[in-house]
Amino acid sequence: MDGSVRASSDSSAGPPPYYRGNEGSLVSALKTLLFFTILMVTLPIGLYFATKAYVFEGSMKMSSSDSYFYAAIVAVLAVHVVLALFVYVAWNEGAPKSKGKHD
Numbered sequence: 374m375d376g377s378v379r380a381s382s383d384s385s386a387g388p389p390p391y392y393r394g395n396e397g398s399l400v401s402a403l404k405t406l407l408f409f410t411i412l413m414v415t416l417p418i419g420l421y422f423a424t425k426a427y428v429f430e431g432s433m434k435m436s437s438s439d440s441y442f443y444a445a446i447v448a449v450l451a452v453h454v455v456l457a458l459f460v461y462v463a464w465n466e467g468a469p470k471s472k473g474k475h476d
Contacts, residue, residue: 417452
């Protein structure tokens with residue numbers, strides 16, 4: 374009975390050994406996720422207010438109700454661009470980087 378208690382306490386001591394080699398890739402993936410999360414929040418909101426105030430109302434002299442509509446379209450396009458970039462980076466993150474020729 375003591376052997377089974379020790380075996381269960383040993384297994385809860387830490388993560389399995391195969392996780393230790395992936396800590397660098399896990400940190401890299403979390404940094405990528407954090408970067409794109411911040412980008413997803415700040416870029417569309419910033420573009421919305423900037424294009425509304427400076428482009429559509431300032432330069433193009435649109436009414437406030439029209440500028441809301443077009444600025445929202447710009448913000449939605451920015452969300453799609455950030456999502457596409459995230460998918461591209463996530464897709465290529467695990468790909469092996471080849472240098473030189475393969476025989």
